[in-house]
Amino acid sequence: MTQLTFLGSCREIGRSGFLVEHENESFLVDYGTKFQDPPAFPRMISTDGLQGIALTHAHLDHSGGLPRILTEDSDLSLFCTPATRDLTTLLIRDMYNISHGRMPFARTDINLVRRQCEPTRYEETVPLGRSFEMTLFNAGHIPGSAMVSLRVNGTRILFTGDFNAIESQLNPGARNNLPKHDVVVTESTYARRRNPPREQIEQDLIHTIEMTMERDGAVLIPAFAVGRSQEIMCILERYGLTKKYPIYIDGMSRKVNDILVRHPEYIMSPHTFERAVERINVIHDHRDRVRAVKNRGVIISPAGMLKGGASHLYFKMVHDDPRNSIVLVSFQIPGTPGAELLAHRKVTVGKRTFNVEADVFYHHLSSHSDSKGLLDHLLKIPGDPLFYIVHGESESCDALAEMLHEHGRKAVVPEVDESFEV
Numbered sequence: 017m018t019q020l021t022f023l024g025s026c027r028e029i030g031r032s033g034f035l036v037e038h039e040n041e042s043f044l045v046d047y048g049t050k051f052q053d054p055p056a057f058p059r060m061i062s063t064d065g066l067q068g069i070a071l072t073h074a075h076l077d078h079s080g081g082l083p084r085i086l087t088e089d090s091d092l093s094l095f096c097t098p099a100t101r102d103l104t105t106l107l108i109r110d111m112y113n114i115s116h117g118r119m120p121f122a123r124t125d126i127n128l129v130r131r132q133c134e135p136t137r138y139e140e141t142v143p144l145g146r147s148f149e150m151t152l153f154n155a156g157h158i159p160g161s162a163m164v165s166l167r168v169n170g171t172r173i174l175f176t177g178d179f180n181a182i183e184s185q186l187n188p189g190a191r192n193n194l195p196k197h198d199v200v201v202t203e204s205t206y207a208r209r210r211n212p213p214r215e216q217i218e219q220d221l222i223h224t225i226e227m228t229m230e231r232d233g234a235v236l237i238p239a240f241a242v243g244r245s246q247e248i249m250c251i252l253e254r255y256g257l258t259k260k261y262p263i264y265i266d267g268m269s270r271k272v273n274d275i276l277v278r279h280p281e282y283i284m285s286p287h288t289f290e291r292a293v294e295r296i297n298v299i300h301d302h303r304d305r306v307r308a309v310k311n312r313g314v315i316i317s318p319a320g321m322l323k324g325g326a327s328h329l330y331f332k333m334v335h336d337d338p339r340n341s342i343v344l345v346s347f348q349i350p351g352t353p354g355a356e357l358l359a360h361r362k363v364t365v366g367k368r369t370f371n372v373e374a375d376v377f378y379h380h381l382s383s384h385s386d387s388k389g390l391l392d393h394l395l396k397i398p399g400d401p402l403f404y405i406v407h408g409e410s411e412s413c414d415a416l417a418e419m420l421h422e423h424g425r426k427a428v429v430p431e432v433d434e435s436f437e438v
């Protein structure tokens with residue numbers, strides 16, 4: 017009997033964790049964090065008989081709890097791509113630094129991610145214990161991201177992780193023509209949304225920047241440090257803007273760039289990315305920030321929703337001049353300053369409310385497939401698999417299950433800690 021247990025990411029985004037057990041062996045896929053106060057993790061599992069852990073990608077909702085598990089057993093192996101290993105270490109360190117000691121592990125435990133990692137390439141099959149066999153496929157979500165295909169006692173289970181079926185200027189799209197599977201555990205982040213064609217969003221972004229430059233304004237692009245910032249760099253390089261205008265990058269993105277330059281095999285066009293890294297100016301301190309705004313530059317800075325990072329410092333410098341533009345490029349979670357800016361053209365920081373004179377734009381460069389992309393990709397997987405829908409708001413999980421039902425497929429939305437025989 018093979019059992020699949022959902023430790024988290026059920027009707028929510030956060031604390032991903034999936035446990036597969038067969039006889040007295042088991043295998044874990046992802047072990048993430050949910051950002052709340054205090055941060056939440058999947059429940060602790062027994063590491064007796066655990067044959068290893070696979071990590072789909074570096075984002076903390078998939079990786080943030082790993083040090084906690086790895087401290088349990090120093091022989092435990094973590095399987096992920098080398099890019100994911102390096103990005104994960106960087107992100108967990110950053111989370112630890114801002115957590116004020118509320119993490120259930122010590123700072124030194126973060127080193128276990130590197131120490132216990134067995135770097136695994138896409139399409140490479142790894143046998144584990146008596147019953148398991150694991151293969152990673154490109155997921156197209158961020159550099160190094162993977163889908164995890166697990167074979168256990170003849171049953172093939174696919175964990176999609178977060179995926180994007182279409183290519184971007186940074187990532188090649190998720191692997192097409194996936195092999196036969198009996199069970200698919202899929203994300204559903206944007207199961208209720210449609211994205212415009214990528215090229216159109218890129219062109220709109222370029223148009224916004226050129227228009228702002230022509231009227232002698234500065235452009236602030238608040239963006240996630242991993243993935244989104246590098247995608248914007250590649251777009252600006254591809255459309256020739258890195259040669260025309262002063263472009264700046266701030267925050268953790270610099271370290272992410274260093275990591276990705278070392279792992280060019282996970283980038284759509286390493287040449288474009290490296291040229292962008294060479295041409296873009298790195299911000300080192302507050303003096304550089306003031307200079308970048310004065311120079312009427314294009315400034316890429318975390319965080320993506322104007323919360324944390326240096327983006328709120330730039331916001332204060334650019335918000336009151338109608339020649340400037342603020343360009344949001346990711347989904348803005350309700351309640352964040354970014355969402356407030358989009359809805360009301362004002363932002364509240366502490367007790368102060370800033371009315372925004374700058375232009376505000378929204379060019380959403382999604383790193384997830386939209387409803388059509390999700391459905392098309394899932395329906396193409398041969399073997400008429402049974403789908404388990406996770407990693408989405410409750411309504412999104414139900415919406416994807418409904419769409420799959422309409423196509424005559426079997427789909428279930430699991431609850432936390434629910435187990436199924438597969």
Ligand SMILES: [Zn+2]
Pocket residue numbers: 073075157178
């Ligand atoms: Zn992700």
